[in-house]
Amino acid sequence: MADIQVGVLSCSGEEFLGGTIARLATRKVMEELRTGKVVTLCLPLYIAGGDEEREFAKNYPVIAVDGCGKCCAKKATVKFSGAVRDTIILSELFGEDVVLSDIVSARDLKEEHYQMVDKVAEEICKKVDTILAE
Ligand code: SF4
Known part of the structure; x- marks a missing residue:
């Protein structure tokens, strides 16, 4: 884990786009775009009391990636581990009406949705790079 330096915690919204x-964006950053530089944290395990997750978030900078303005990932981090270093809220990028769409299954996603994934992944990468450059 020596070269993993940034935690990216995605909300686990199953009900909204x-x-x-x-x-998907968080996974893309971890598996393709910044391999070895970031690790994702499991939000449900984190909330359920995963010691490793909570310790990691205390010791490493965390970027919260939230699907809508309820900011579940950010709130969980603040509650259990302290401040987040940065936040991405998808409703601020695409509008609340878009992110609250009930298209939730990856198999229903269209090209425009994959472009949204790419945009969010790009935003995550910018924030990761900023943190790593500090
Ligand atoms: S931030 Fe919004 S989309 Fe994500 S888990 Fe919370 S309510 Fe659901």
């Missing part, structure tokens, strides 16, 4: 996009 925003949660699906947030998860």
Whole structure:
């Protein structure tokens, strides 16, 4: 884990498009765009009391990626581990009406949704790079 330096915590929204996009974008950053530089944290485990997750968030900078303005990932981090270093709220990028769409299954996603994934992944990468450059 020596070269993992930034935690990215995505909300786990199953009910809205925003949660699906947030998860896919976070995964893309971890697996393709910044491999080895970031790790994702499991929000449900984190909330349930995963010691490793909470310790990580206390010791490393965390970027919260939230599907909508309820900011579940940010709130969980603040509650259990302290401040987040940065936040991405998808409703601020795409509008609340878009992220609250009930298209939630990855198999229903269209090209425009994958473009949203790419946009969010790009935003996450910018924030990761900023933190790593500090
Ligand atoms: S931030 Fe919004 S989309 Fe994500 S888990 Fe919370 S309510 Fe659901």
